[in-house]
Amino acid sequence: MTENQDSRAVVALRDVAVHRRSSGQEIVLDGIDWIVRPGEHWALLGANGAGKTTLLRLVGAAMYPTLGSVEVLGDRLGRVDMRELRARVGLVSAAQKVPLEATAHTVVLTGATGTVQPLWREYGSAVRERARVLLAELGCKEFADR
Template sequence: MSQGTWQGAVGPRRDGAAVELAGVGVRVGGGRSLVSSVDWRVEYGSHWVVLGPNGAGKTTLLSVAAAVRHPTTGTATVLGHRLGRVDLRELRRHIGLVAVGRRLVDEELMEEEGLTAHQVVLTGHTGTSVPLWDRLGPAEHDRAHALLADLGCKDLATRHFAVCSQGERARVRVARALMADPAVLMLDEPFAGLDLPAREDLIAALEDLARSRPSLTTVLVTHHLEEVPATTTHALLMRDTRVQTAGPTQESLTAETLSACFSRPLTLTEAGGRWYVRATRTP
């Protein structure tokens, strides 16, 4: 099948991986590389964290995995469909995405429209900035209420989104991303701007989701190890646009791999399934 030819009905194909990248590179004007020669396979039901310093290429990598952009080189297969041979708009209906950089314009409109948290979650059903009421029935309203409850914020249903705290907004965003019942949930720095209690509330909510939805695949991008949920099964470490290591957390999250990734000696501590890191001080 030639490049640009769409494959029939777009839906998750469970006979392969949720995401499979082979030799993926992304270049921008002037030939500058944002991602270089990445091979990565994300199995259904796994929970990944993508770690690395600023500028490593984490967000760009996630944008390819989330079917937001095409790779410049290599092949990217998402939910069983190769990018370039599928209608990305249809494919993205099966991908829940929470991205700090992409939320601002939509949320400004939501605030201007005076949407409540419940109404914001409803917009996830159609992927729009405001509810399309003719496409929303009792089932969708019930699902939105259930998702708010699952994220520990059912009491926010009637509260205007504009007056929600940053922590409350973060959980409402995740509920909205789950509204279309995606096969994979991708989160790009969802903890940005959160204080410690709000961070811990969101981590607890993500851990509960992983336990209650065993078929849901998740990918979290961050550069803070303290934000990684205990339910995380795999880690990918990036530096200078390339993957340094990727695999199960017990193999890929070590003091040695993290020190190499962040270019300084680090001490890693694990407690209760969570990870904590600090710079190693020399005498």
């Protein structure tokens, strides 16, 4: 992989390891090299405890590696304000609880603020219309109010 090819990466992990210390030293990930370029689609498969969620937390700028380097959208973890980087990353987790009464339109709106709970004052008419357009593009406009 040349430096020029790496610079276009959406995500670049180089010799990444994540160690957790609970009872002794348990290695969660070790020696991970992974490049994701614009337009690529990936699926992570593995047994429970294999490190899939840990890997996604790294690329979602939700945690740091123990060893190695992680670059997300051109910024290296440890050299960038993680809060600012997370604002540019779309990460959906089962740990995030969407309000049960939220409509599909409301859920799409929350993407504009990177939140799970709606921030109603932040959604002007342009943001609300964009959410409707996105639902239509996904073939889900009939679910907007459900």
